[in-house]
Amino acid sequence: MASKEIRRSQRLSGVEYEIRGPLVEEANRMEMQGNQIMRLNIGNPPQYGINPPDEIMHDLIYNLHNSQGYSESKGIFSARKAIMQYYQLKNFTNLSIEDIFVxxxxSEMIIMSMQSLLNDGDEMLVPSPDYPLWTAAVTLSGGNAVHYICDDQADWMPDIADIKAKITPRTRGIVLITPNNPTGAVYSRAVLEEIAEIARQNNLLIFSDEIYERLVMDNYQHVSIGSIAPDLPIATLNGLSKSHRVTGLRAGWIVFSGDKRHIRDYIEGLNLMASMRLCSNVPAQSIIQTSIGGYQSVDELLIPGGRIYEQRNAIYNGLSSIPGVSVMKPKAGLYIFPKIDTQKYAITDDKQFAMDLLHKERLLVVPGSGFNWQKQCYFRIVYLASVKELDEAASRLQHFLHGCERSSTVAASLETK
Ligand SMILES: Cc1ncc(COP(=O)(O)O)c(C=O)c1O
Structure with a gap:
């Protein structure tokens, strides 16, 4: 009997994760054939020799003997207490360790928070561009991700008018990512206050993904929406992966603050989800207290002379010097999101561009559409590699673009269209 094909769930249609998608498979295949690929696609600090502080590794090993068993499903007491105190110092209100989940x-909290919230057809406002797990988590939960525009002409701030225009009776909440992946924007207090007002008027639950909060440069001030809107229920997400360079350990959290009277049932739903998955990785929980209190070694990486700071400058300067490439200098995080002038260069599709760049220059980046950004032609570079490598990346890109230049007459005729 011919066996019937086993197909993936239809919920996965429309779910994309380009950061680890076909381009990466192609890069792997090329490497198997002996090519050396410069991978600037994933925000994974240890992969580039940016390692965790010694103190964290010491505490991890010290605690390992006591971390074999399941923990409380919300997370161990000391971790949740430390998280609570962290947000107390940031002026969050109405915190309780019962409303903190590790x-x-x-990533896991993004998926669980959407699964416990959404009914089929419910809408979530998600930024475009976004960190694509948010869109995927909404879709997998049966919801519709409705993308609001972040404006590349306004330092990538969320477009308030667009947010307002996209609210319907089915809108349940809004996702903010600040500091932002992929753009490097840090949302201003004024913008956050406007978003809070929209949430207030439309009964929206705010989810603020702040995983890059401790990676801000140039004295910019990161403001958490949880600290400025005490009358609203707010879910703030954060974790150790990036600031403490422990991406493989898996430690993140969600904290509910503000006026939680109307979201009790939802929090109980999330609690049910947390209980069913028993608990998160316990060794990783044991380093949360050490990590977020006291001295923060990431600060050294973000000032002149520090690796992340210098690498950010190197790639920004390198990209800015290429004719037809424009880009905002990232204020925070690990990513830069440049735009290529498609009138100057014969590039029509960002995925094809990224594939051609990989084939011709052995440079792996993520196309803008991988972040639910539909305008041509943007792409994301991770600036975790050394200054030398990033300089090399910029010159490979320039070399590639040189080969795509439109003749001046074609470019002029496109301009007049
Ligand atoms: C904006 C954003 N949120 C969440 C995550 C997930 O981080 P983790 O699951 O390692 O805590 C990432 C990872 O790159 C991210 O960029």
């Missing part, structure tokens, strides 16, 4: 990275 997860296997922020």
């Amino acid at each position: 997860g296997n990275g922020v």
Whole structure:
């Protein structure tokens, strides 16, 4: 009897994760054939020799003997207490360790928070561009991700008018990512206050993904929406992966603050989800207290002379010097999101561009559409590699673009269209 094909769930249609998608498979295949690929696609600090602080590794090993068993499903007491105190110092209100959940990275909390919230057809406002797990988590939960525009002409701030225009009776909440992946934007207090007002008027639950909060440069101030809107229920997500360079350990959390009277049932739903997955990785929980209190070694990486700071400058300067490439200097995080002038260069599709760049220059980046950003032609570079490698990346890109230049007459005719 011919066996019937086993197909994936239809919920996966429309779910994309380009950061680890076909381009990466192609890069792997090329490497198997002996090519050396410069991978600037994943925000994974240890992969680039940016390692966790010694103190964290010491505490991890010290606690390992006591971390074999399941923990409380919300997370161990000391971790949740430390998280609570962290947000008390940031002026969050109405915190309780009962409303703090520790997860296997922020990723697990994104998925669980959407699964416990959404009914089929419910809408979530998600930024475009976004960190694509948010869109995927909404879709997998039966919801519709409705993308609001972040404006590349306004330092990538969320477009308030667009948010307002996209609210319907089915809108349940809004996702903010600040500091932002992929753009490097840090949302201003004024913008956050406007978003809080929209949430207030439309009964929206705010989810603020702040995983890059401790990676801000140039004295910019990161403001958490949880600290400025005490009258609203707010879910803030954060974790150790990036600031403490422990992406593989999986430690993240979600904290509910503000006026939680109307979201009790939802929090109980999330609690049910947390209980069913028993607990998150316990060794990783044991380093949360050490990590978020006291001295923060990531600060050294973010000032002149520090690796992340210098690498950010190197790639920004390198990209800015290429004719037809424009880009905002990232204020925080690990990513830069440049735009290529498609009138100057014969590039029509960002995925094809990324594939051609990989084939011709052995440079792996993520196309803008991988972040639910539909305008041509943007792409994301991770600036975790050394200054030398990033300089090399910029010159490979320039070399590639040189080969795509449109003749001046074609470019002029496109301009007049
Ligand atoms: C904006 C954002 N949120 C969440 C995550 C997930 O991080 P983790 O699951 O390692 O905590 C990432 C990872 O790159 C991210 O960029």
